[in-house]
Amino acid sequence: MNRTPLDLIGLHEALLQAYGPQDWWPGREDPFEVIVGAILTQRTTWTNVASVIEALRSAELLTFEAIRMAEDRRLEDLIRPTGFFRAKTIKLKAFCSLLRADYDGDLSRLFALPLAELRTWLLSVHGIGDETADAILVYAAGKASFVIDAYTRRLLTRLGSIAGNESYQWLQDAFAEALPADVSLFAEYHALIVHHAKTHCLSRPRCDGCPLAYSCDFAKQGEESG
DNA sequence: AACCAGGAATGTA
DNA sequence: TACATTCATGGT
Numbered sequence: 001m002n003r004t005p006l007d008l009i010g011l012h013e014a015l016l017q018a019y020g021p022q023d024w025w026p027g028r029e030d031p032f033e034v035i036v037g038a039i040l041t042q043r044t045t046w047t048n049v050a051s052v053i054e055a056l057r058s059a060e061l062l063t064f065e066a067i068r069m070a071e072d073r074r075l076e077d078l079i080r081p082t083g084f085f086r087a088k089t090i091k092l093k094a095f096c097s098l099l100r101a102d103y104d105g106d107l108s109r110l111f112a113l114p115l116a117e118l119r120t121w122l123l124s125v126h127g128i129g130d131e132t133a134d135a136i137l138v139y140a141a142g143k144a145s146f147v148i149d150a151y152t153r154r155l156l157t158r159l160g161s162i163a164g165n166e167s168y169q170w171l172q173d174a175f176a177e178a179l180p181a182d183v184s185l186f187a188e189y190h191a192l193i194v195h196h197a198k199t200h201c202l203s204r205p206r207c208d209g210c211p212l213a214y215s216c217d218f219a220k221q222g223e224e225s226g
Numbered sequence: 227a228a229c230c231a232g233g234a235a236t237g238t239a
Numbered sequence: 240t241a242c243a244t245t246c247a248t249g250g251t
Contacts, residue, residue, distance in 0.1 A: 043231060129234045
């Protein structure tokens with residue numbers, strides 16, 4: 001099948017035209033809160049995470065020291081609505097413990113690292129993989145590291161621009177080469193992709209009035225295998 | 227009532 | 240490297 005060219009600049013323009021600026025990630029003022037949210041939102045809806053964040057705030061558990069010292073059971077009960085609550089308790093504590101061990105709990109010292117080293121450090125934390133690391137880099141640390149998620153892959157696949165089985169690195173490199181390394185741009189672009197996915201057809205078999213120039217009439221099966 | 231949600235770790239071949 | 244399994248609640 002012939003593929004439409006991978007025009008990542010044009011795609012951003014189309015999304016921005018359709019939806020406008022997103023000003024994403026509520027609570028971005030507090031980097032630590034963003035990190036907690038990034039871990040909790042793994043494979044879960046943001047609405048569940050948002051309520052849990054408020055519960056943690058009320059419990060005064062939105063600092064690395066408080067989470068590090070908290071009883072597992074207490075933390076588990078508070079974050080239960082986000083699912084995988086035992087695993088996520090371990091993940092949150094792993095981050096807080098390593099942050100204290102390596103940087104005395106000082107996020108600004110951690111964020112002072114060059115992008116590549118900071119990303120490597122994040123990936124060394126149990127529970128932080130590629131996507132969570134990049135979300136933290138963009139929305140908490142202010143570094144231009146493009147977030148690739150399932151929506152991004154699905155959208156480009158449906159546009160017919162990629163096969164769908166490309167590696168995370170390959171996709172991230174494609175964005176990095178096509179776009180200027182601008183944090184705000186990366187933050188907005190990823191937000192637009194997620195917004196498009198949630199309001200249109202990336203989570204449905206088809207939809208009407210899709211603002212993007214591709215047909216929403218497709219079969220769910222076979223889309224990922226090119 | 228199956229199916230999915232702003233993934234990652236672990237184990238197997 | 241590539242694929243399967245586990246983790247688990249809440250909304251549709």
